[in-house]
């Protein structure tokens with residue numbers, strides 16, 4: 013993964029090989045810029061996109077820009093549809109700076125490092141797909157008290173603090189993308205709930221083998237329906253035999269009294285994670301110190317931990333890896349991204 017600073021001296025070299033893509037962040041996550049940048053880099057990793065530290069349009073709130081190799085632009089939409097924190101994408105046209113374009117971005121100086129450009133809306137995510145996938149519409153199956161399986165739409169949990177289940181589409185996609193889906197064959201969600209992460213992992217790449225665990229048996233039919241190999245069990249003690257996962261991606265129960273179970277789950281799953289595994293956890297702010305301590309004792313490297321400013325509980329996304337090599341490779345880019353305001 014790479015980032016660059018562009019000057020009026022080196023801009024032409026880049027524009028020969030790359031198109032410039034400006035991504036507009038979803039309003040609901042507009043404050044989580046560092047995560048959005050890393051998510052785009054992780055999601056488009058196979059295309060070798062490059063984050064532009066001093067990108068054009070960076071003066072507009074919620075815009076981040078990337079170089080994408082010209083030969084990859086036609087396959088971009090199949091990656092962009094999977095993003096959580098950005099939902100609209102523009103290509104900058106430096107060859108036709110006077111085109112009126114089809115974007116709604118107006119009244120700004122379309123000039124970058126002494127090169128004029130016009131803007132074209134390149135791709136916009138489908139609102140219909142987003143609505144269909146969102147927790148309050150999504151089709152799910154639950155086991156009734158009479159052991160009958162029921163079809164439900166908009167399942168949001170049993171109403172208790174520990175049993176709340178409704179991870180928004182943008183967060184579920186973002187968590188999966190942060191685990192580099194193009195590099196993982198198997199993943200596990202040990203607190204799977206209503207399956208937001210399981211569902212998005214399968215949406216992003218059907219071929220990822222998805223495993224899940226939840227202590228609540230009600231959820232088994234729905235998680236299996238989403239394509240997961242599911243276990244009803246306590247993740248803190250479950251014995252998964254010879255399984256090895258390339259990623260653990262989860263939203264933990266946010267209450268403080270769940271901390272023991274969460275830490276024991278991470279300790280238990282350590283042996284089931286491959287040596288280059290990535291671990292992506294959404295946790296509540298109040299849980300941060302305890303989980304950070306646990307992860308450090310496991311000798312996992314914390315690649316990044318960022319607060320997400322959103323409605324409801326204050327949360328943090330923590331990305332870790334077991335691999336020292338990966339940590340060293342990623343450290344530089346993460347430090348550079350952190351300097352972005």
Ligand SMILES: C[S@@+](CC[C@H](N)C(=O)[O-])C[C@H]1O[C@@H](n2cnc3c(N)ncnc32)[C@H](O)[C@@H]1O
Nearest residue numbers: 177178179203205206207208226227246247263
């Ligand atoms: C925050 S919810 C997960 C929501 C999920 N991400 C979604 O999109 O619906 C946490 C889940 O962890 C489960 N859970 C709590 N303690 C557990 C444990 N020790 N082992 C396994 N699952 C547990 C709860 O039943 C709940 O479904």
